[in-house]
Amino acid sequence: MAGPPLIDIRKLCIGFRGRAGTMLPVLHEIDLTVCRGQSLGLVGESGSGKSTLALAAMGYLKHGLQKLSGEVIHDGADIFARSASELEKIRGGRLGLIPQNSGQALTPTLRIGQQIHEALHLHCALPEGEHEARAIDLLAQVRLPDPQAILRRYPHELSGGQQQRVAIAMALAGEPDALLLDEPTTGLDVTTQAHILELLRDLAAARNMATVYVSHDLGVIARVCDRVQVLYGGETMLTGPTAEVLRDPAHPYARGLLASIPRLSDRTLPRALEGRPPPPGQRRRGCAFAARCGLATETCHAERPPMIAGAGAQNTRCFYPDRVAGMDAGGGGAVPGHGASDGPAALRLADVAVRYDRPGLLARLRRVPRNPATVEGISLHLRRGETLGMVGESGSGKSTILKTIAGLMSPAEGRIALGDGSLLNATVEQRRPDQLRRIQMVFQNPDDSLNPRQTVAEILSQPLRLYFGLRGKALQGRSVELLETVRLGAHYLDRRPGQLSGGEKQRVAVARAFAAGPEIVLCDEITSALDVSVQAAVLELLNDLKGLHGTAFIFVSHDLTIVRALSDRVAVLYQGRLCEIGPTAAVYGAPSHPYTEVLLNAVLEPDPEHTPRLLTEDAADLSPPARGCPFQRRCPVKCGRICEVDAPPWQETGDGHAIRCHIPLADLPRRIAG
Amino acid sequence: MLALIFRRLALGLITVWLVSAIIFLGVEALPGDACTAILERDAHGEALEKCRAAMGLNTPALPRYIAWATGILQGDFGLTASGQEHISELVGYRVRNSLLLAAGALSVGIPLSILLGTMAGLWRDRWIDILFSTGAILAMTIPEFVSATVLILIFAIWLGWVPAIVLTPADARPLEFFPEFILASTVLTLLMIAHIMRMVRSSVIDVMASDYVQMATLKGVPYWRIVFRHALPNALLPAINVIALTVAWLMGGVVVVEVVFNYPGLGRLLVDAISGRDLPVVQAITMIVAATYVGVNLVADILSLLLNPRLRSHQMRSR
Known part of the structure; x- marks a missing residue:
């Protein structure tokens, strides 16, 4: 659909030298292609080799790793065969990387402006005199407020979301054809995550870029990728269109992974995938996943399965793709137990x-x-x-x-x-x-x-x-x-x-x-x-x-799905103030505080049909306002001066559910929906 | 920012004041005083009383401390125990000579150790690293009197380039110290390099493995630009305090080296004063050394604040 592949990885094997001097493989004959305008998601548990693969696409190997065989074709040549100066041109130029933790990936002693200027100096064709304007333009493109002020800041003076945006701006400075994103939103708040992903989607579409997302989070993949490639133990287990993989994955591992994700829509607990992934570099015969697989037979333990066609347009590394469909996918986990709600x-x-x-x-x-x-x-x-x-x-x-x-x-x-x-x-x-x-x-x-x-x-x-x-x-x-x-x-x-x-x-x-x-x-x-x-x-x-033993828990998490799965009651906090508190079902249902709605709408689900709604801007680093409602600055349904002046009253809906808002309870759902 | 520097400065002054009080009390607590030291066996009866009256030792401790301390503030350390010389004059040249020696050792030692440490860190576990690291350890473990003697043996006795024993007076012009100055500062450089170099090396290794150096590589920044722009400014921050300690150690006078080379610095004066029981001189030198330590560490603190944006705004916020 989109012409020749931009990045074409063929039978790539990467390994490190073990203590005994033997080469231990980390990646095993990986094939990967991505074309302009496409987005590919690399999914797997930690240790599956997904980050190593993404970095290898830029011709970069972490200390101690070596390429054993295979090639990474970019622009008609193997990237590992290129000279240092050619690599310097490609990296940050035609191939951009957005790192996992931008807080640590930005040099702490250099101002944001200096770092963006460096990227422009290395990769931008514009005359130096126009770089300042270009830097401001880039920061505006990633929707950072007040770009001029940001240029003078140091990385630690920005919030996590802002740092991530700066990293995106820096990657865009080289006008890349392809972006590699290594867990771009892990560690960010739900709202910030949803905003950053929307931004990346828009940018990729506007510039017709190829994007490769590395993530352990199928929710992220569902939101942004056309195709998914599932890695396990350094091997590709499954590839296919995102919608098909999420709806009916043709590999037992992908099923297990999907079933272990907590969802807002599901009232039961997610089901754990028993066992643990093989350590990187482990030698094996047979299928990498056999030890944890419910379908494994003697053949699975003895022979490495080939990549074959599975349901729909999927390719799976499994001997029995037709049996996989019989396994249940998600749901049906343990029913959350509920503690006494009227005890002492x-x-x-x-x-x-x-x-x-x-x-x-x-x-x-x-x-x-x-x-x-x-x-x-x-x-x-x-x-x-x-x-x-x-x-x-x-x-x-x-x-x-x-x-x-x-x-x-x-x-x-x-x-x-x-x-x-x-x-x-x-x-x-x-x-x-x-x-x-x-x-x-x-x-x-x-x-x-x-x-x-x-x-x-x-x-x-x-x-x-x-x-x-x-x-x-x-x-x-x-x-x-x-x-x-x-x-x-x-x-x-x-x-x-x-x-x-x-x-x-x-x-x-x-x-x-x-x-x-x-x-x-x-x-x-x-x-x-x-x-x-x-x-x-x-x-x-x-x-x-x-x-x-009647033990009580307080369970703190930024993940709304987990809190829902475990809690009897939920308290929603914004900038150190309570917004809403009550039984779980009531808080997650309607009516709820505008802030609760903002959070709930930003949650990403591993469901291709699910679209998050962004009700308001993501958080900036501000101290709480001196008076009025703590949420006044970001509230999508702020009613006016009263929110800035008076602390909102607690409104009870009964059953111990209370919302702290000026808007009458009966009006809340309508106001937020409109 | 300024307020922060002033706070550090105030803390430093308080430290120096406390040190002065401790030194004064320490000398007070010793059996005997300046007069018993001067008079030795005659220190009894009328002679002792006369001496004490002449030196003002009969007044209570507090007024004497105040007089001593205010004198120091005006640059006047009083008279030596023998009462014949002004300590300020005696010490002045010695301070200059010690500073000269320290400056010589530092101006070569600091850049050299940073350079070697950086190279060792960049080529970690390669022959260059092993060579530099073992060399530095060797240089550090050889006692200074051994390396000094060996240098004298080679350059003064075998080659005859410099005189073996020098009797330059303390108030000579700086250029006259030249021959022994070179040898002495070489010995000191050898001693100090290992500390700074090892610190720089491990810090360079850490920084080169950091996410931001990886990011810079993947941004297409050329290797040496990464080293100088992204890595070194961060790698040198932890080295500043080690450098400060070395500087303070050198400026405080290095007794053994000065004695071996017969170099008229502060360290040798201190040894002479102690063996001659010249308590006022001992007090004065201790004060100078303490003030130097405080001053150098203060400069190092301020430097780290200036060079580390994270520290700077963190301090501002927590204030």
Whole structure:
């Protein structure tokens, strides 16, 4: 449809030299083509080789990797055969890269202007004198407000979304024919993600570019790609049109991947893909996926399946594409358990406010008005056995609230009390051991929260000794029990975190929290560092633990689908203020706060028919307004001065569902729809 | 930004003041005083009383401290223990000579160690890296009196290019120090290179593996431009503090090297003063060295603030 391929990768093998001196393959005979105007999605779990493949398309290999065989044809020649100066022309010129984490991919000591000028200097035909105007034009194209000011800023002075836009502008500076995007929106808020993807779609269409998206998120792929290529263990498992792959994937792995994604439309929990992917470089016979495949036969373990035609226009590396259709695709996972909604309280927050800034002596003497508090007016309660979800974009104060409850920060105002009415002292140092025991926290990244030098036994024994004085046999027995609760066996006791996979580490972190026999477990984005397939397993685990011992959870996440799957009640936060709180079904249904609507509409689903609605601009780094409604600056249905002046009232819909908005409840759905 | 620099400056001044108090109290706490040191065996009875009265040692400690401290502020360190010389004059030339020596070692050592460290980092684990790294470690581990002696042996005794023993007076013109100055600063350069070089090397390795260097490569930026524009400014930031410590160490007078070469610097004066129990001189030199340390570290702090945009705005915000 679009002429000859722009990038044509043929039988590419890339590997690294192992300790024994043998070459270990990371990519295995990969074929890939993409033409002008097309967009291709590369999907797979971490370690599948998808980023390596995208970088190889630019002739770049990370330290230690080598090309073993095959070629990457760009512009009629193998890119690996080109000279350094030819590569410098192509990279950033005809092939542009948009990196995963622009915050780290922009040089911290150079201003944005200097970095864009460099790209123009290297790749732009315009005379130097016109570069300034071109840079401003590029920043305007990626819809950054006030481009002149942005040019003078340093990377760290921009928000994540702004950094990503700058990286896009920089890639456009060379007028590329093709853009390679390495997880371009991972780590961004839902709203920002939706905005960036729309922008990229528009730019690709306007310039007739070829785009290659690398992502683990099928929602992103569904939104932006015509074709999908699924990678597993460094091999292509499935290629096909996006709509077909998402509706009826012809490979068991793609099915499993699809089933592990939580969806807003699905009331059941996603289903985990058992097992773990092979480590990069592992030698194997037979099909890479055989070990985790429900359909695997002896042939699968013995022979490598060829790429054959599957359902529709798909090509699949599977012996039994017709049997795949019989497997169920998504849905039908565990039914989320629900805790008691009228039990006794486990925790109460009354009017809690938190401030990060401390006014200096001078500011206090001069009576400089203080900035509005980072978190303010948080009043909520948590019942025993209940799971409260907290959602909001970055900067919404959800982690701050968790840290305050855990005693890692002290509230500036307000009180936090346990269920029996006893007030919690401000900080960890001031709390009694008994109070500490009752509140436990699980952190986002288990790599940072588990001591890499300790074995799992040592990690679990600390709370057991400290709070229960367990020794010897009793200690050992209880540790094994805890591991079994999180579905790990006793043989994990001697391992260290480095020997565990991401999902296993997070299970150990959960087991450690439960070792203290807590009443309240605080979960801070505990699945966001995990692959989707692993995330589903952790969600299942938490769902099972909910019923246990009447423990209450506060579950913080920026992912609305996960919060929906797990929570009994949900609190929506914007810039440290509560917007809406209530039972999950009520918050996710109508009427809801305009901000909740903005978030819900921006969610991407792995469904080619689903289109996100962008109700408002994505967030800018602003402190909350001094008065009025916290959401006034971005609200799509702002009614006027009243929103800027008066704090909106809480409006109850019954059943404990409350919305903080000036617009009457009956009018809200109509206003937002219109 | 300015306010931040002033704050650092104020903290530095407070540190120097605390150091002066500690030095003064330390000397007070020692058994004996300047008079017992001068009079030695005659330090009793009337002679001692007379001496103390003459030197004002009978007044209480606080007024004496204030007089001493205000004197220093005006550049006057008082008299030596023997009461015959002004410490300021005695120390002045020595400070100049030590600074001269430090400047000589630094002007060669800093650029050289940055260059070697960068090269070792860029060609990590290749022969050039192994050569430079082991060479630097070797140079650092050989004690300065050994390397100094070897240099004297080669250049003074075998080749006869410089005199073996020099008796240049402290107040000589700078050019007259030339022969031993070259050898002494070479020894110091050898000593300091390893620290800075290793710091620069590991920092260059980190930065070259960073996302932004990969991004610059994939933007089509030529290799050397990446090194100079994207990598080095970031790689040198952590090296600034190591460099500052080295500078302070050199300016504080390097006793052994000065003694071996008979170089009239601050370090040798300190040794002489200690062995002669000349407490006022010891106090003065300690003050000068302390102030140098504080000053150099202050400059390093301000430099890191100026060169690191992240640190700059972070500090501003948290203020």
